[in-house]
Amino acid sequence: MNQYFRDIFVSVWSVLIGMAVTFRHLFIPAVTIQYPDVKLKLPERARNRLYVNMDDCIGCLQCEIACPVNCITIDTVKSLPTEDLGITSTGHKKRLWVTQFDIDIAKCCYCGLCVYPCPTECIYMTDVYEFSEFKRHDLIYNYVTLTKDEIPSIKNRTAEYEKEQAAKKAAAAAQPKPPTPASSTSGSPAIPKPSVASDGQSKTSTVTTQPPSEKKA
Amino acid sequence: MEQVLRDIFDNHFFIYTIMAIIPLLWVLPYALFAVWLERKVSAHMQDRLGPMRVGGWHGWAQTLADILKLIQKEDIVPKAADQKLHFLAPFVVFIGSYAAFATIPFSSAYIGSNINIGLFYIIAVSSIVVVGILMAGWSSNNKWSLFGAMRAAAQIVSYEIPTALALLVVIMMTGTLNLQEINQIQTGWFWNWLLFQKFPFVFIAFIIYFVASLAETNRTPFDIPEAESELVAGYHTEYSGMKFALFFLAEYANMFAVSAIGATLFLGGWNSPFGNFLSGPVWGVFWFLSKGMFFVFVQMWLRWTLPRLRVDQLMYVSWKVLTPWAFACIVGVGLWMMI
């Protein structure tokens, strides 16, 4: 019988304690924010959308190899000895035309593993997190700066050059051989040695968040 | 009010229609407001903001937008459902909860029907709700819905006993079943309210009534018929669109009905707490509605504080706690009145 009365008393009392807690919280300011109107500042290390600064890319394929979900696709073409592709901001000499640099951001798992091996620090994660699209193929970002017309001509030029070189070699060997068709891709990761340390502008941490407008056809 | 209408109009049918529609004019906006209030109260108790966008100030139009959305929704009826019962159930539930408003005095000048057995009528008519819930659960042809309906039936039927017993205390003290007369007995300052008389028996009876009414309206901690973490939605799982909205409306109408009955019987209904200060038919409406809304708020407060009871514990509370204590109150009040 005592237990019966004790149970009733404890129940009522614990209900009242709970009600006091919730009533106190009625007057505590909310911790939530109104998201689209108010946005929190993301910390410096925020890992969101990938961005590639193509001016610095040397086509070394390190990021493609590091990606655990294979969301980066890179295709490169060797440049001609006569062509000068310039120097990256970290002082690496660019030797390859990057004819394809696609990131399927829908596959990306935001692990950041592609960021660390990059020798020129040209691939990094930005603080942009609002990039939903209505079609899945719109999420395949194409970072190549070359236009659609340029890519075939570069490929042709290099193929012709390699054909010529092959023909020359063949001629030099004085053993006429049919010229081997050179492959348009050079899959081997050709990492050029860093040349003179002409460290021009240090890369700023503020990231241009311009979404790549070109989309994969 | 009825007399005024009789002076203007001749047609009895017309008069009764007007009289019947007046509570609806309160219940519909009230339901919109209460749903919004529930969301705001819950949000602020949980350190959130709740709806803030629709309509400008603190999202006041959120429920309007929700209703518009529900109206546009497709009315989905399961193929294996009992079509007729499935269609009828939400209406029966709403009629059950709305019919209780007929004898609730909103003011000294307005009561839907000033009948002598008002309280008895309310207890009787509010039981219709359980028929509608059973119809909904059975006709949905869904095991989870049936669970919800069976739980609801068991719960509402057993909680009607402590409710009726607690109300019996009031009837013993006032000697009438007419709610308007019960109100008139409590006129004057707030110590004339029944709640503060024959302490503590009436006070305990009021607590019993309030707890039991929570169970009758299926509110937490007695919301097992629609327990969302067990039965997902209970008896209205298979309802969509406006039929679902009707269940919702009925729940909120029921919440106000039980609060209003509690306010009328124990807290003086439309009486001002301060004697003649701010009293009169119009202020009466104000006092009545504020008292009702206060208990609606307490119901919300409890809902966002407490966990849910289990079925057997619910029955334990009804039969072994509330019912004996209600009997004790009756005996106490009876002895007090004899002495």
Add this chain to the structure above:
Amino acid sequence: MIDTESIPLKTSTGRTLRSEEMVINMGPQHPSTHGVLRLELVVDGEIIVDVVPHIGYLHRCFEKHAEAMTNYQQVIPYCDRMDYIASMNMDWAYALACEKLLSIKIPERVEYIRVIMGELQRIASHLIAIGTYGLDVGAFTPFLFCFRDRERILDLFEITCGARLLYNYIWVGGVSHDLPSGFIDKAKAFCKYFRPTVKELNDLLSYNEIFIKRTANIGILPADVAIAYGCSGPMLRGSGVNFDLRRDDPYSIYDRFTWEVQIGKGLMGTVGDCWDRYMVRVWEMEQSLNIIEQALEQIPEGDVMSAIPKRIRPNPGEVYVRSESPRGEIGFYIISDGSASPYRVKARSPAFVNLSVCPEICKGYMIADIVAIIGSVDIVLGEVDR
């Protein structure tokens, strides 16, 4: 009417139903199964006669993926996604296994950072377990209070590694970033903030009489059954078994801190009931705070990247390393064939093992209790199915 005599109704396990029984399907889309768990219940009215859990709805081939990677480092993002509530502990367990395979010595600072992160993650994970448990028994408000506090921990993680849920922070041989400036102050501020909140949680939920009535004496798991089924973590400690890998098989630097292993004492009912399992988590959060506070005081300076190997190519061999995740014993068994990627990775996931005891302890209770029991096991389906 179905004549049950002539057409025997059967469950998927071939059990014939008696005429009063019915099969009811709980999940995979059910708010209280914590993901995509499906329970096939045989009920007699509201009473549970039999439970058959069906798993596999979230199977993502973790172990096969791990074999297909080109190096050991790439497995870590997949480990993150195993137990997505406690990613840090998953990464840590995998890193520990790889480090043992490679025999790497870890810098002091890295060990401290890992302990701080692991214990913060334990608090975050327990907060979810407690909050959703409150939701299971019908209390909505504690759920949001718990999430509010968890957000603060995620903020700490975000300033450290940039991610809020899937961190890829603990690497083989180190961590991906050093602690940012101001982290230690913020972590101390969190510890100071969090202690009173636990008390508030206790007021609102733990010692609420309705909550106690719903959880005490429900789903009693005796110690011998728990050991026989291989349960671990709060599930095992809730049954009164005083066993914690952090103390009994110390890995990393857990032997340097003073703290206590919390066990269920049966305060409100029987030892090993749902309330004990729940309360062990609440107490463990406070113990984790103790560890964090000590670690924040003792943390030395140093380089966090120095021990990270350039290329991970362990000698052929195999290793099993276990550690204490918020849910129990997480173990990684890795076979190396000397190549750059693992030959075989097997994860011993605690939630999977803990879930297996459910049919044993669910019988005879009501449907509402089964929700409470499943909630008290604290399963994460990502880890159960992998």
